[in-house]
Amino acid sequence: MKIYVCVKHVPDSAATITVKEKTDIEEAITFLMNPYDEHAITEAYRLKDVLPASEVIAVCVSKPDGEGTLRSALAMGADRGILVTTDRRLDPIMTARALKAAISQDGQPGLILTGKESIDGEGMQTMFRLANLLSIPAATNVISIDPQNGDVVVRCEKEGGAQEKLKLKRPCLLAAGKGLNTPRYPTFPDIVKARRKEVVQIDLKQLDLPEPDSRVDLLHLAPVIEERTPKEITGSPASIAQQIVRILKEEARVL
Amino acid sequence: MTTEYDAIIIGAGIIGTPIAYELSKKGYKTLSVDKRPDAGEGSTAGSCAIVRAHYSTEDGVAFAYEGFKYWLDWENYLDHVEDEKGLAKYMNTGSILIKSKGHKWQNVKKHYDAVGVTYEEWNNDQILEHVPVLDLHEFWPPKRPEDATFFDESDKMIEGALFCPEGGYMNDPALSAHNIMRAAEAKGATFMFNAEVVAIRSSDGKVQGITLADGSEIDAQVVVNCAGPHSYKINQMAEGVWEGCNIKTKALRHEVMYCPSPEGYDYYNDGYHQSDGDIACYYRPEVGNMFLIGSEDPECDPQEWVDPDDFYAGRGGHGRDNQLTTEQWKAQCYRLGRRIPSLQVPNQPKGVVDLYDCSDDWIPVYDKSDLGGFYMAIGTSGNQYKNAPVVGAMMAELIDVCEKGLDHDKEPHQFTMKYTGRKLDVGFYSRKREINYDSSFSVNG
Numbered sequence: 001m002k003i004y005v006c007v008k009h010v011p012d013s014a015a016t017i018t019v020k021e022k023t024d025i026e027e028a029i030t031f032l033m034n035p036y037d038e039h040a041i042t043e044a045y046r047l048k049d050v051l052p053a054s055e056v057i058a059v060c061v062s063k064p065d066g067e068g069t070l071r072s073a074l075a076m077g078a079d080r081g082i083l084v085t086t087d088r089r090l091d092p093i094m095t096a097r098a099l100k101a102a103i104s105q106d107g108q109p110g111l112i113l114t115g116k117e118s119i120d121g122e123g124m125q126t127m128f129r130l131a132n133l134l135s136i137p138a139a140t141n142v143i144s145i146d147p148q149n150g151d152v153v154v155r156c157e158k159e160g161g162a163q164e165k166l167k168l169k170r171p172c173l174l175a176a177g178k179g180l181n182t183p184r185y186p187t188f189p190d191i192v193k194a195r196r197k198e199v200v201q202i203d204l205k206q207l208d209l210p211e212p213d214s215r216v217d218l219l220h221l222a223p224v225i226e227e228r229t230p231k232e233i234t235g236s237p238a239s240i241a242q243q244i245v246r247i248l249k250e251e252a253r254v255l
Numbered sequence: 256m257t258t259e260y261d262a263i264i265i266g267a268g269i270i271g272t273p274i275a276y277e278l279s280k281k282g283y284k285t286l287s288v289d290k291r292p293d294a295g296e297g298s299t300a301g302s303c304a305i306v307r308a309h310y311s312t313e314d315g316v317a318f319a320y321e322g323f324k325y326w327l328d329w330e331n332y333l334d335h336v337e338d339e340k341g342l343a344k345y346m347n348t349g350s351i352l353i354k355s356k357g358h359k360w361q362n363v364k365k366h367y368d369a370v371g372v373t374y375e376e377w378n379n380d381q382i383l384e385h386v387p388v389l390d391l392h393e394f395w396p397p398k399r400p401e402d403a404t405f406f407d408e409s410d411k412m413i414e415g416a417l418f419c420p421e422g423g424y425m426n427d428p429a430l431s432a433h434n435i436m437r438a439a440e441a442k443g444a445t446f447m448f449n450a451e452v453v454a455i456r457s458s459d460g461k462v463q464g465i466t467l468a469d470g471s472e473i474d475a476q477v478v479v480n481c482a483g484p485h486s487y488k489i490n491q492m493a494e495g496v497w498e499g500c501n502i503k504t505k506a507l508r509h510e511v512m513y514c515p516s517p518e519g520y521d522y523y524n525d526g527y528h529q530s531d532g533d534i535a536c537y538y539r540p541e542v543g544n545m546f547l548i549g550s551e552d553p554e555c556d557p558q559e560w561v562d563p564d565d566f567y568a569g570r571g572g573h574g575r576d577n578q579l580t581t582e583q584w585k586a587q588c589y590r591l592g593r594r595i596p597s598l599q600v601p602n603q604p605k606g607v608v609d610l611y612d613c614s615d616d617w618i619p620v621y622d623k624s625d626l627g628g629f630y631m632a633i634g635t636s637g638n639q640y641k642n643a644p645v646v647g648a649m650m651a652e653l654i655d656v657c658e659k660g661l662d663h664d665k666e667p668h669q670f671t672m673k674y675t676g677r678k679l680d681v682g683f684y685s686r687k688r689e690i691n692y693d694s695s696f697s698v699n700g
Contacts, residue, residue: 012603012604013603014579014603014604014605015578016569016578028572028573029573029578030578030579030580030581030584030603030604031581032581032602032603033602035603038602068581072602183601184599185515185599185600185601185602186599186600187517187592187596187597187598187599187600188589188592188593188595188596188598188600189596191406191589191592191600192406195406
């Protein structure tokens with residue numbers, strides 16, 4: 001069975017993002033695999049033990065430097081990679097079409113894994129569009145995967161921590177949440193092995209994709225201005241406590 | 256506020272605070288000024304705070320070993336002062352120096368014997384008994400992962416190690432400087448923060464005092480430059496000082512990485528500090544069961560000399576500012592990954608980027624200057640944290656004897672170390688020296 005894992009090449013969340021010409025960012029920063037996709041690739045590697053004779057193929061649509069992310073996916077356990085390269089900025093419709101074309105050209109998916117969202121676009125729609133194009137069911141924020149015969153039983157985390165258990169018929173698309181596993185990062189021997197694994201590069205133009213009638217255009221990016229200097233919270237103990245609760249709720253959003 | 260002091264110390268990091276402390280103990284009325292908001296918040300905060308005795312010269316070994324006695328007896332050194340932030344703690348892990356082509360360990364062993372450093376000589380089996388996760392193949396010479404031969408297998412083994420049980424690290428370098436500040440204050444020292452020096456005033460070849468960015472002027476007969484990576488900028492402000500130095504200092508960018516310990520290995524509690532010249536890395540435990548991985552600056556790695564103001568403002572650009580780079584993350588973690596094959600390397604770089612105040616020969620300048628009353632403790636080159644309390648005692652003594660009339664340039668002051676009892680020729684650290692080619696020209700010192 002072929003397990004396809006879609007990985008996205010994104011800016012490091014710890015990098016200082018500088019916006020240039022309204023819609024671009026200064027790219028001389030660290031780019032790496034979308035953190036949610038790390039859970040997807042880790043799970044795919046685990047499923048190889050559960051689903052004998054399966055193959056894990058990482059797929060990435062990006063500028064050519066996305067090969068770095070694909071190599072990370074190979075070091076984390078994917079068997080081979082497909083890189084669809086383009087210098088265009090693709091919206092989720094085109095990204096899903098590119099992924100569908102690359103996967104269909106390669107083989108018959110038994111399972112498709114993705115992250116539940118990308119930390120740069122945060123659109124949360126590419127995976128649903130891809131599932132729709134392939135006419136397969138999808139579940140998101142998946143925190144456990146249990147293949148059973150021709151089905152997969154998954155648990156998904158909902159708003160506020162509630163969970164639901166779903167059964168999907170394979171092939172299906174599952175979007176990984178953080179609760180799915182602890183990413184299995186590569187050791188040096190994994191990295192050495194990954195160097196010998198195959199990456200097929202396809203120019204987006206070769207896929208000859210139909211342009212959609214409508215699309216999403218990015219007009220303007222505004223960076224978060226982070227306040228890095230500490231602020232002192234003053235007042236009575238009750239007022240300090242109130243301010244801390246407000247910060248945890250509204251700014252840190254952890255309550 | 257009084258605007259006249261006996262001595263002004265520029266910089267309240269790990270070099271400046273002990274000098275303030277020791278001068279105060281000698282009865283000097285000192286003022287320490289620092290542009291940061293608190294003690295130890297400059298490049299000291301980015302230090303790995305490693306305490307080891309292996310240096311390339313016998314005096315270097317003796318100086319570092321003298322420092323051990325201060326760290327091992329920290330509360331006593333601070334004269335039992337209280338610090339509302341708590342006390343920094345000496346983590347006495349012991350220190351392993353891997354015998355490799357990257358270190359002249361034969362010399363280190365000779366110096367250990369001469370100085371009387373407590374150490375053990377381990378073979379590879381003994382190393383593995385203590386650190387079971389290691390692969391002891393020889394990987395020399397250090398390379399970068401961009402070089403395909405980086406991944407070649409090795410059939411040679413390293414030749415054992417020297418183990419120094421008293422070595423280790425301080426768990427919080429910024430806090431250690433803060434502790435010394437509190438100890439200095441208890442002896443009468445004053446500290447001023449958010450205070451940037453913009454001018455050094457002098458007349459008739461004698462320093463008069465400093466001027467701060469807000470325009471205020473503070474006078475003193477003695478001014479000491481302990482400005483870390485900004486040391487050369489301070490020297491350039493003082494009449495004839497920079498020009499009078501044969502050895503100059505400049506700021507070198509340096510990355511240090513945090514990588515999680517392999518599963519099942521409690522590096523934080525069971526690990527050692529290790530200097531591994533074979534892979535050009537040094538590493539020590541860090542909170543969160545992490546490996547803190549530093550680089551010994553092998554020749555294949557680029558060196559970025561930067562303007563400290565641009566660097567700290569994040570203006571230098573890729574590889575020149577204060578953000579980690581993927582290239583160096585991979586270089587340092589993969590090098591350690593060869594030594595520890597079970598080490599998992601995350602995709603996201605994590606670590607610290609800061610600056611060394613580096614001298615031309617990587618040996619510090621602890622000296623007077625060509626301007627009367629102006630002194631410097633600079634060029635600490637990433638390897639003097641461990642020596643800082645000794646530097647404090649030595650600099651205070653040097654300043655005192657020079658102010659009382661000694662011509663240190665003609666008759667270099669001889670400093671007697673309190674614990675080892677050895678005499679040290681302070682002239683070794685002279686600004687007028689020729690470049691010392693016995694130096695390792697690296698963080699190893």
